[in-house]
Amino acid sequence: MKKSAATRLMILQKAFELIYAKGYQTTSIDDIIATTKVTKGAFYYHFKTKDEMGLAIINELLKPQLTAGFIEPLQNNENPLDAIYQLMQHLLLENDFLKVEYGCPAANFTQEMTPWHSDFSLALYEITQLWNTHMIAAIEKGQQNGLVRPDVNAQSVTMFVMSSYWGIRNFGKLENSKTVYLPYLKELKSYLDSLR
């Protein structure tokens, strides 16, 4: 019972690539079995339905990626404002799991599946809340250390920063170029500096 897990993971990864590129609805099971080279029987052995696979992508691929790539960097830096800026810069310009032309996987899923698929909404809500709470915590810790102005509302700042991130990812997608990221990052820096 080990090779099975490998097959399952391989399906999830390749399916994610397809869905990230083309969208969930427009990626068919036939697309997935064609690129994974597993048969339909194998696919449906591992996943009861397409939606079960979609949820597994969120919970088993995106969630770990979020922890490793979006949350831990916030905890490894004394100064949360520096950490947020460096995180965004890295995510937008250097991270090669994420592609400018495809936007943000979580934001894509949200836009496509919400509010109709309640199980998707819940799974997506959980991962965004995860990022949210850790960013708030980082900012509040920065306030205790005197690195962030005490009158700053950590929750509002987090909501503002996360929103701008989802938004700029969508603009990058529209323009199919990282160029739009530059004025965004410039202004993000100015904004974050105003919180010191």
Add this chain to the structure above:
Amino acid sequence: MKKSAATRLMILQKAFELIYAKGYQTTSIDDIIATTKVTKGAFYYHFKTKDEMGLAIINELLKPQLTAGFIEPLQNNENPLDAIYQLMQHLLLENDFLKVEYGCPAANFTQEMTPWHSDFSLALYEITQLWNTHMIAAIEKGQQNGLVRPDVNAQSVTMFVMSSYWGIRNFGKLENSKTVYLPYLKELKSYLDSLR
């Protein structure tokens, strides 16, 4: 040749409602002819393909809405920072063309159609550029009037504000509640105040 235009417009409006609610890919022609009560022959008399209709929605419905609801308010206020805040507040909390659970129509289209459908990308790029240039112009005019700090980069601010708007719309969609708009608006105000 007048009733024809009325039918066409009616199809566009009802199709928009469906697409805004469910997404473009998941709204079928059969859905559209069922709710509009026109037959398939009539539909394909007015639109050569589904995509032609989708583009007509962007160019003939969203574009005018953008001008009236997103751009003119920026021009009717002396102070661009006040104007931006009031615009956002109105769009998020009061405008009843836009629904929290469905997000931003332009952002939805962008996420769903870009980068694969180049004609959609172009149409969407045009309307976002329209908003973009007018917001930049408003800010720069504010700088000339001493209402905005001269060292502020109008282009970066605009990119930042527009991004945050698209992003918060997606969070509203995820949470299916305008509650998330409140901390967003709070921080938007703080941010805009820092530019005075």
Add this chain to the structure above:
DNA sequence: CAAAAAACATACTAACTAGTATGTTTTTTG
């Protein structure tokens, strides 16, 4: 008002969709 064109209606098609029924092969385990 009649001919022409515009506007709409019906019935169909071929391709694709998620999912299933029923197998065979491979792996695990006593």
Add this chain to the structure above:
DNA sequence: CAAAAAACATACTAGTTAGTATGTTTTTTG
């Protein structure tokens, strides 16, 4: 190593998709 279970394979189905072929009705125009 044999029986059992897990993993995979093939062929099919019923429903849906965008789009078309071929009509009829309504409106416009000379």
